[in-house]
Amino acid sequence: MTTGAGTEPQSxxxxxxxxxPVGEGFETGWTVRTADVDPDNRLRFDGIARYLQDIGSxxxxxxxxxxxxxxxxxxxxxxxxxxxxxxPDRVHMRRWCxxxxxxxxxxxxQISSGKGASIETExxxxxxxxxxxxxxxxxxxxxxxxxxxxxEHRLRWKAWLTEPVPDASETDTPFPLRATDIDSFNHVxxxxxxxxxxxxxxTHTELVREPHRAVIxxxxxxxxxxxxxxxxxxxxxxLTLWFVVDGSVRSVAKVAPKL
Numbered sequence: 001m002t003t004g005a006g007t008e009p010q011s012x013x014x015x016x017x018x019x020x021p022v023g024e025g026f027e028t029g030w031t032v033r034t035a036d037v038d039p040d041n042r043l044r045f046d047g048i049a050r051y052l053q054d055i056g057s058x059x060x061x062x063x064x065x066x067x068x069x070x071x072x073x074x075x076x077x078x079x080x081x082x083x084x085x086x087x088p089d090r091v092h093m094r095r096w097c098x099x100x101x102x103x104x105x106x107x108x109x110q111i112s113s114g115k116g117a118s119i120e121t122e123x124x125x126x127x128x129x130x131x132x133x134x135x136x137x138x139x140x141x142x143x144x145x146x147x148x149x150x151x152e153h154r155l156r157w158k159a160w161l162t163e164p165v166p167d168a169s170e171t172d173t174p175f176p177l178r179a180t181d182i183d184s185f186n187h188v189x190x191x192x193x194x195x196x197x198x199x200x201x202x203t204h205t206e207l208v209r210e211p212h213r214a215v216i217x218x219x220x221x222x223x224x225x226x227x228x229x230x231x232x233x234x235x236x237x238x239l240t241l242w243f244v245v246d247g248s249v250r251s252v253a254k255v256a257p258k259l
Contacts, residue, residue, distance in 0.1 A: 008099035008106055008152055009078075009122070012160045012215060013259055016080065016122050017098035017108060020149040025096030026059040032087045038198070043085035043117075045214055046194035049077065052109055052121060053190065055093050068139040071128040074190055075104070075157065079214045080258060082118040089113045099152035102143065103127055103135045106155060124157065161217050161252040165242040166231050175228040175243070187221040188228075196230050196241060197253050204239050204255075211258035218251045 009016060019025070036047030060066040085091055091113050098108040104126040111119040129136035138146070147153065181192040193216055201208060222228060222245060231242045238256035242249050 008155055010158055012213070012254065012256070016078065016120050017106075017150075017152075019094065019108070019110060020096050024149050025094050026055070026062060027092070027094045028055055028058055029090060029092040032085060032089045032091060034087060037087045041087040042208065043087070044194070044198050045079065046191045046198060048079055048085075048111070048119065048121070049191035049194050051091070051093065051111065052077065052123060055095050055109060056107070056123075056125075059095050063145060065139075065142050065145065069127055069142045071130055072125045073128055074123045074125055074218065076124040076160070076215065076217045077190070078122040080120040080211070081208070081214070082120065082211050082258070083116050084208070085111065085113060085117040085119065086115070089115050089117065091117065096149040097146040098122060099150050099155040100138075100143070100146045101153065101155040102137050104155060104157070105138070105146050159217060160215060161240070161254055163233075163240060163252075165244065165249050165252075166233055168229075168231070171232070172244075173230040173232070175230050177222075177224060177226070177228065179224075182224045185221070186224050188224075190218070193218075193243065193251055193253065196243070197239075197255065200230075200232055200239055200241060201255065204234060207237075207239060207255050207257070212255060213258050214253070214255045216251060216253040220248075220250050222250050 032043060036043055038044050091111050094110045096108055097105050099106045107123050107125050109121045126135050127138045175196050177188060181188050183189040226245045229244045231244055233240050238254060241253045243251040
C-alpha cells in the first residue's frame with residue numbers, strides 16, 4: 001500500500017512526506033533517559049540522533065534486511081521539532097520509507113509522546129556493500145518491503161546545504177574528538193556531530209524555544225586521527241556550522257525556525 005505523497009523534499013524548507021496508512025511501518029518506543037537531555041530537560045539533538053540509529057537497527061533486526069542488507073550509512077538527517085520531548089517522558093516512534101531508489105532510501109521517523117511531544121525526521125540512507133564499502137543495489141526482498149509505504153521509486157540525491165564555507169578566522173573553533181565519538185568503521189559517529197550543534201546552541205537558545213528544523217549533511221567521513229575545526233555563521237535567525245578538516249568541508253549542519 002502506498003502513500004501517493006508525490007516526490008521527495010528538494011530543499012531545506014520543503015515539508016516532509018506524510019505518514020503511510022495505519023499499520024504500515026515499524027513501531028517501537030522507550031523511556032527518555034537523563035543522559036540525553038539538557039539542563040532544561042529538553043531531549044538534545046544528539047539524543048534524537050541516537051534514537052534514529054537505534055530504531056534503524058531494531059527495524060533491520062525485525063525484518064529479513066538484517067541478513068540481506070545489513071550495512072547502511074546516512075547522508076542527510078532532517079529533524080523537525082514541533083514540540084520538544086522533555087524528561088521525564090516515554091516516546092513512541094514509527095519508521096517507514098518515504099521515497100527510494102535501488103541503492104538508497106529516505107526513511108521517515110515520527111517521535112511522539114503522551115505529553116504532546118512531536119518530532120518529525122527523515123534520513124537519507126545508502127545501502128553499503130560489506131565487501132567493497134561502496135553503495136550497492138538493495139536486495140529484491142528489501143526493495144519490496146520498502147515499496148510498501150511509498151510510490152516514489154526514483155529518489156535522487158540533492159544537497160540542501162550548499163552555502164560556501166566562511167574563510168578561516170579567529171572564530172574558528174577546534175572540535176577535539178574523543179574515543180567515544182568513534183564508531184566501528186573508525187569514523188566519527190553520526191550522533192557525535194550534534195554535540196557541536198548543541199555547543200553553539202547554548203548562545204542561541206531562541207532557536208529551540210519555537211518550532212525549528214535542523215539538518216546535517218555528511219559529505220565525507222571524519223576519521224579518528226583527524227583534527228576538526230568548526231566554522232559557523234549566525235545570520236537571518238539561522239545557525240550554520242561547517243566541519244572542516246585540513247581546509248576541506250566534511251559535513252554541514254543548519255538550525256533555523258520552522259517555516
